Amino acid sequence: MNNILLFFTFSLLATLCNAITHDFCVANNQTSPGPEGYACKDPATLTIDDFVYTAFRNSSPLNPMFNSSGTFAYVKQFPALNGLGLSMIRLDLGVGGVVPLHTHRTSEILIVSQGTVVAGFIDSSNYSAYYKKLEVGDMIIFPESLLHFQVNVGATPAVLFATLHDPNPGLQFTSFAVFGSNLPVELVEKTLHLDHEQVLKQKKIFGGS
Known part of the structure; x- marks a missing residue:
């Protein structure tokens, strides 16, 4: 028991020491990432x-499908984010533009910088x-892994x-996961209760096979 306690104590100290002695770890994107992220660039070159x-x-070109x-x-x-536990996205929506239903592996905070949008998410427990309609300066949170959208x-x-x-x-x-993938038409029909023609139409729109 004492040996186990000693092991976990040293493990904790090692973790804390690692956190203290590494202020940053700018990613070397030429390497392959592991569970802890990318290897660090040489600090002397930063x-x-x-x-x-x-x-x-500036905005990226608008996708004509969703504007x-x-x-x-x-x-x-942005390799400097390596190991820091955060990232960001700038979203640009033309008039009537949509960010369709999607998920991330993490929670998300969204703030409106310009315009008026409706944003929301779907609860996984009771659907x-x-x-809510959001104006400039308003903020909304999307819980981890839940489907969410903006219009x-x-x-x-x-x-x-x-x-x-x-x-x-x-x-x-x-939409891309279902209709843009190689999931067979007959399986899409059965899992989503859609007719054959509708599935073929959506497969064509989203580039699936």
């Missing part, structure tokens, strides 16, 4: 530019939908900023 991300200055776009600051795009309901373009508590939180759009 400059202030490694800690600055400027891609949010929206996302500019990502995940660890792949209740929670949604521009205003007369002007909308700009939103999302923060997630993982440098690589993942992203899965429901």
